[in-house]
Amino acid sequence: xxxxxxxxxxxxxxxxxxxxxxxxxxxxxxxxxxxxxxxxxxxxxxxxxxxxxxxxxxxxxxxxxxxxxxxxxxxxxxxxxxxxxxxxxxxxxxxxxxxxxxxxxxxxxxxxxxxxxxxxxxxxxxxxxxxxxxxxxxxxxxxxxxxxxxxxxxxxxxxxxxxxxxxxxxxxxxxxxxxxxxxxxxxxxxxxxxxxxxxxxxxxxxxxxxxxxx
Numbered sequence: 001x002x003x004x005x006x007x008x009x010x011x012x013x014x015x016x017x018x019x020x021x022x023x024x025x026x027x028x029x030x031x032x033x034x035x036x037x038x039x040x041x042x043x044x045x046x047x048x049x050x051x052x053x054x055x056x057x058x059x060x061x062x063x064x065x066x067x068x069x070x071x072x073x074x075x076x077x078x079x080x081x082x083x084x085x086x087x088x089x090x091x092x093x094x095x096x097x098x099x100x101x102x103x104x105x106x107x108x109x110x111x112x113x114x115x116x117x118x119x120x121x122x123x124x125x126x127x128x129x130x131x132x133x134x135x136x137x138x139x140x141x142x143x144x145x146x147x148x149x150x151x152x153x154x155x156x157x158x159x160x161x162x163x164x165x166x167x168x169x170x171x172x173x174x175x176x177x178x179x180x181x182x183x184x185x186x187x188x189x190x191x192x193x194x195x196x197x198x199x200x201x202x203x204x205x206x207x208x209x210x211x212x213x214x
Contacts (some may be wrong), residue, residue, distance in 0.1 A: 001019075006063065007075065011030065013054065016174055018178060025047075031068070066121040066137070066197040092195070095133065102168060109155075110143070153168040
């Protein structure tokens with residue numbers, strides 16, 4: 001079973017080919033304004049390095065959020081076009097869960113993506129990626145107040161967080177998250193959509209205007 005892994009939602013853009021439960025090729029670059037231009041060549045390089053053809057891929061795993069609105073759209077769109085063109089299934093993955101594959105010394109890990117104005121995308125997992133708190137968009141103040149006091153908590157984030165808890169940088173384990181979701185039923189390409197966890201700024205402004213007119 002050959003799998004294509006795509007992540008464009010956060011700090012890095014990542015493409016990988018997994019074959020027989022081993023990573024055959026892996027490309028990681030820091031995300032930037034060239035994402036929409038660079039991602040397709042990156043995937044091609046990954047496929048070429050694995051010495052396979054595009055149609056040899058059996059399943060496509062794509063991170064569909066949360067994170068950068070533009071980044072999520074790029075990755076999901078590429079995955080949908082690839083899957084639709086070659087009649088493949090898509091398995092969506094969560095960026096926070098991916099970050100939580102990082103090894104840590106503690107009871108619970110809290111992946112955190114800064115969303116500005118004291119808000120962030122966050123969740124809580126244990127070492128087996130069991131969900132302690134579902135992914136959500138919430139204020140950092142509320143998050144810190146809700147953390148269990150009887151557990152050793154470790155944060156994982158690409159951002160510099162000035163908090164009293166230990167904060168480590170993500171060192172993701174792609175195989176760990178793929179193994180967890182290996183039995184997931186793949187989606188039809190048209191069923192795979194971004195998971196933003198919040199409205200876009202334009203949608204929020206429109207909502208405010210509509211509320212004013214009520």
